[in-house]
Amino acid sequence: MDFLSSLFGFVYQCGDAFAFLVLAACGLAVIFGMMGVINLAHGEFIMCGAYVTVTTARAGLPLPLAILCGGLAAGAVGLVVERLVIRQLYDRPMDTIVATWGLSLIATQGTLIVLGSSVQGVGVPLGSFTVGAYSYSTYRLVLIASALAILAGLYLGFNKTRFGILARATIQLPHMAEALGVDTKFVYSMTFALGAALAGLVGGLYAPTMTIVPTMGSTFIMEAFVTVVVGGADVFLGTSPAAAVLGVVKAAMTSWQGQLFGQIGLLIAVIIVIRVLPKGISGFILRERG
Amino acid sequence: MLESIARGTRIASLIGAGLLVAGPAFAADPIKLGVLEDQSGDFALATIGKVHGIQLATDEINAAGGIAGRKIELVIYDTQSDNTRYQEFMRRVLQRDKVNVVFAGFSSASREAYRPIVDQLDGFAFYNNQYEGGVCDGHMVVTGAVPEQQFSTLIPWMMEKYGKRVYTIAADYNFGQISAEWVRMIVKQNGGEMVGEEFIPLGVSQFSQTIANIQKVKPDVLITLLVGTAQASYYEQAAAANLKVPMGSSVNVGQGYEHKRFKPPSLANMYATVNYIEEVDTPESKAFVAKWKAKFPNEPYINQEAENSYHAVYLYKQMVERANGSTARADLRAVIAKGDVCVDAPEGKVCIDPKSQHVSHTIYMARVGEDHSITFPKVWHDIKPYWLGEAGCDLTKKDPMAQYTPSNPPPKP
Numbered sequence: 001m002d003f004l005s006s007l008f009g010f011v012y013q014c015g016d017a018f019a020f021l022v023l024a025a026c027g028l029a030v031i032f033g034m035m036g037v038i039n040l041a042h043g044e045f046i047m048c049g050a051y052v053t054v055t056t057a058r059a060g061l062p063l064p065l066a067i068l069c070g071g072l073a074a075g076a077v078g079l080v081v082e083r084l085v086i087r088q089l090y091d092r093p094m095d096t097i098v099a100t101w102g103l104s105l106i107a108t109q110g111t112l113i114v115l116g117s118s119v120q121g122v123g124v125p126l127g128s129f130t131v132g133a134y135s136y137s138t139y140r141l142v143l144i145a146s147a148l149a150i151l152a153g154l155y156l157g158f159n160k161t162r163f164g165i166l167a168r169a170t171i172q173l174p175h176m177a178e179a180l181g182v183d184t185k186f187v188y189s190m191t192f193a194l195g196a197a198l199a200g201l202v203g204g205l206y207a208p209t210m211t212i213v214p215t216m217g218s219t220f221i222m223e224a225f226v227t228v229v230v231g232g233a234d235v236f237l238g239t240s241p242a243a244a245v246l247g248v249v250k251a252a253m254t255s256w257q258g259q260l261f262g263q264i265g266l267l268i269a270v271i272i273v274i275r276v277l278p279k280g281i282s283g284f285i286l287r288e289r290g
Numbered sequence: 291m292l293e294s295i296a297r298g299t300r301i302a303s304l305i306g307a308g309l310l311v312a313g314p315a316f317a318a319d320p321i322k323l324g325v326l327e328d329q330s331g332d333f334a335l336a337t338i339g340k341v342h343g344i345q346l347a348t349d350e351i352n353a354a355g356g357i358a359g360r361k362i363e364l365v366i367y368d369t370q371s372d373n374t375r376y377q378e379f380m381r382r383v384l385q386r387d388k389v390n391v392v393f394a395g396f397s398s399a400s401r402e403a404y405r406p407i408v409d410q411l412d413g414f415a416f417y418n419n420q421y422e423g424g425v426c427d428g429h430m431v432v433t434g435a436v437p438e439q440q441f442s443t444l445i446p447w448m449m450e451k452y453g454k455r456v457y458t459i460a461a462d463y464n465f466g467q468i469s470a471e472w473v474r475m476i477v478k479q480n481g482g483e484m485v486g487e488e489f490i491p492l493g494v495s496q497f498s499q500t501i502a503n504i505q506k507v508k509p510d511v512l513i514t515l516l517v518g519t520a521q522a523s524y525y526e527q528a529a530a531a532n533l534k535v536p537m538g539s540s541v542n543v544g545q546g547y548e549h550k551r552f553k554p555p556s557l558a559n560m561y562a563t564v565n566y567i568e569e570v571d572t573p574e575s576k577a578f579v580a581k582w583k584a585k586f587p588n589e590p591y592i593n594q595e596a597e598n599s600y601h602a603v604y605l606y607k608q609m610v611e612r613a614n615g616s617t618a619r620a621d622l623r624a625v626i627a628k629g630d631v632c633v634d635a636p637e638g639k640v641c642i643d644p645k646s647q648h649v650s651h652t653i654y655m656a657r658v659g660e661d662h663s664i665t666f667p668k669v670w671h672d673i674k675p676y677w678l679g680e681a682g683c684d685l686t687k688k689d690p691m692a693q694y695t696p697s698n699p700p701p702k703p
Contacts, residue, residue: 009502016498109330116590117335118519123553124530134505137530140498209526210495211551213519215332219495254499259490260462262499 005132013255016140018247019147022239023206024220025227026150027199029235033228034171035191036093037086041100042224043217044107045196049074049203051115054212057122067204074200075193082192090188104217111214124208139208146205147243150198155236167191226270232280241281245269320363321356321610321617323348323603324383326394326404331371332493332518336545337396339596340418341366342586344393347603349585357607358615365389371396373403380404384411390617391606393418393599397517398465402693405430409691414619416606418598420540420565422468423675424694426683428623432648433602433640434595435565437472438677440540443653443670444563445476445513452536453510454482459500459524460515462489468695469515469540475696485509495520497527505533514539514560522548529556536561543567547591549662560658565651566597566637569664578636594637598649601635605642605649608633623647627686638671645684648675 027046031039049070057066081103089096126138158164170177170187178184202220210216227246231238249269254262277284325344328337348362356362365387367379376395383389384407392408392415395401401417408415408429416431423436449456456477460466466489474484485507488500504512512535516524525548537560542548544564549557568579568591578600582592608631613621625631632641638652655668682700683690694700 013499013502016496020496112330112334116588117338118551118590120551121526121553123556124526126530128530128532130532134502135532137498137527137532139530209530210523211519211526213332213335215519216495218332219493219520251499255502258488258503259494259500263491263494 002132005134008131009134010251010255012136012140013251014248015144017251017254018243019140019144021223021227021243021247021250022147022151023143023202024224025231025239025243026147026154026235027195027197027202028224028228029231029239030154030195030198031192032225033231033233033235033238034167035090035188035195036171037090037096037100037192038093039100039195040097040221041081041104041107042199043219043221044104045074045078045199045217046203046206046220047107047111047214047217048077049200050207050210050212050216051111051119051203052200053204053207054119054122057207058120063122063125063208067201067207070204070207071197071201074203075197077200078196079189079193081196082189086192087185087189108214108217115214117213119212121210121212122208137209143205143209150201151236151240154239158235163187163190223266226266230270230273230280232277232282232284234282234286237285238280238282241285242273245273245281318360320361321391322363322365322387322389323606324387324389324392324394325364325366326369326376326379326383326392327366328371328396328400329368332520333371333396335519336593336595339589339591339593340393340396340599342582342589343418343592343596343598343600344603346582346585347600350581351603351607358611360615362603369394369400373397373400376400376404377407380407380413381411384408384413390414391416393602395419396595397463398422398468399463401425402464405691412619414622416602418602419595420545420598422465422472422695423677424468425692426646426678426685426689426694426700427691428647428685428689429619429691430647431602431605431626431642432646432675433598433605434649435540435563435651435653436648436675436677437469437476437540439565439651439653439673439675440563441469441472441476443655443668443673444538444540444561445473445482445511446480447655447668448511448536448538448561449477449480449482454480455485455507455510456482456513457486457504457507457509457511457535458484458513458515459488459490459504460513461517461521462491463517465517466490466515470513471696473513473515490516490521492518493520495523497524498531500524501528501531501533504528504535505531509535511535512537515541517541519546522546522551525552525556529558534559538562543656543658543664544594547593549658549664550591552662554662555660557658557662558660562656562658563653564594564656565653566592566594566635567654567656567664568592569656569666570637570654571666572636572638574634574638575636597636601633601637601640604633604635605631605640623685643675643679644686646675646678647685648678650674 028042052073053066053070056069170184231242250266253265369375418433420434460470539562543562609622612625653670
């Protein structure tokens with residue numbers, strides 16, 4: 001029993017780290033991994049989702065609906081940002097760094113000025129459960145399930161729906177897709193909005209467990225970028241194995257030596273993977289397949 | 291034209307000031323007070339109130355005629371929670387703006403970033419923040435509380451009430467590391483046992499594994515020295531995982547007002563030793579809160595660092611006035627050396643200790659209840675910042691411009 005409860009503890013911690021990496025990265029995997037826009041404002045889309053979720057939940061909306069609202073709001077903001085800024089910069093990836101970094105500074109400071117330094121959270125729902133000597137937060141299981149559901153949704157969305165196929169075609173060969181009658185501008189803006197909405201959804205999902213402050217997005221950004229870089233260009237085949245590998249490394253190192261070594265282990269794993277697999281895990285898998 | 295008007299006003303105010311206080315000829319020049327605090331970035335939440343505290347005190351002093359007949363002029367920069375900004379702006383206020391005194395710094399990393407510059411340029415700085423203690427530097431006055439004030443009250447009290455097995459989680463930089471050393475020392479002195487210690491990098495926001503590690507050893511008391519808004523996520527997550535160990539802290543509640551920001555009961559059973567928070571229930575404190583809310587109606591919370599910043603301006607005023615209007619550091623330190631620079635602050639009477647240039651405080655034990663209401667089970671009056679002086683730091687004799695810790699005390703003469 002003692003062994004089983006320790007084993008469950010380890011699996012739970014790995015799952016928790018995996019969920020955080022997947023959720024932090026999923027919006028960025030679409031915007032950066034697929035579209036090639038280096039979106040440094042990714043964390044601020046997450047922050048936007050969290051603020052909307054907390055505000056609507058405190059106004060009386062049930063939490064799942066509030067989280068959806070957070071996703072929709074971030075998606076709408078993403079649509080506007082794409083139209084005004086990103087659209088001009090698709091051929092200039094280096095310039096997207098500066099533009100999105102500027103957006104992130106404006107969003108962080110604007111939120112601080114308009115909404116103040118913090119808003120009260122909503123508290124973690126669902127209580128806790130006990131296995132052996134340890135008690136765990138039930139909501140963390142919801143986060144793990146959400147991560148798996150979002151991965152499955154992305155896989156189905158990009159491989160089985162007409163929009164997904166058009167989006168992939170547009171990004172691979174934009175001129176050919178245009179010649180075949182695809183409205184590529186529309187596809188680009190919808191794909192960007194999807195990435196932003198995913199980020200907002202994640203902000204909503206993590207909002208009950210975190211302090212809601214203007215800088216909260218920055219705690220996701222490092223994990224998001226390393227997961228996408230390690231994963232490579234494919235949203236599903238990249239993000240999920242990358243998050244699995246990094247999640248296990250991080251959880252094992254953290255339980256062995258504490259948070260600092262968890263972070264060190266994570267970054268060393270990243271360096272090794274991109275040294276050995278320059279195109280990321282999905283590049284490796286797809287080459288094997290092809 | 292503009293210039294001549296400016297000159298005219300200046301002459302007029304010179305004459306005015308001369309008539310009023312009959313001070314020296316330069317008396318109408320304002321005293322320039324530099325303010326370097328984080329008004330954006332990860333620490334802004336805890337430090338915007340410090341700027342407001344300085345502004346409130348300045349307005350009150352200016353309305354009553356200034357310091358020795360001279361108005362205070364604030365030179366405020368936003369240091370953006372960034373240590374390099376502190377260095378940049380510290381050089382700017384001392385060299386270009388030529389301020390008479392600087393009030394600067396929240397995190398200990400930022401203080402240690404700017405302190406060499408203050409020393410090098412022979413400036414005079416107030417650090418109005420609680421910290422890990424040990425700075426023995428004649429260029430600094432520290433008005434925040436230090437470990438011998440916060441931990442030597444908190445930890446014995448909690449060990450007596452809850453048990454002797456103590457676990458520390460702390461932010462992984464100089465503040466957390468040195469504070470944890472203090473916790474170790476005080477736990478040992480009181481016959482307790484450290485059953486765990488974890489240092490957490492700033493900016494970490496996910497704590498599942500940390501929570502499991504704590505559950506594994508079941509401590510009686512958990513000391514939380516978490517800093518910044520990201521790390522504050524710990525409390526929500528620990529409460530969600532049903533971890534209910536009594537917590538003690540020197541930084542939470544009194545600095546980041548977590549009890550106001552989180553949904554109850556995630557901070558229940560937290561004990562924090564603070565030298566002030568807005569809930570302090572004395573007539574002086576109530577009057578102070580009323581004044582504050584009148585000037586800054588949207589202030590989310592008045593924390594201990596805001597109060598420190600406020601009374602620091604009055605401490606400075608008294609020093610300058612007792613030095614006959616001089617703002618020279620040597621003259622002000624001669625006043626401090628007399629050992630009776632005291633003001634009646636909202637927390638109670640505070641005095642500057644001449645040996646360490648730190649400040650004595652009233653220490654309130656704040657307990658957070660299930661509904662996040664604050665009660666004060668114990669109050670200690672006039673707790674002195676004794677450690678540096680006892681360890682051998684005596685700024686009236688020698689100025690080593692160094693920071694010491696219990697494991698690295700001042701060299702014995």
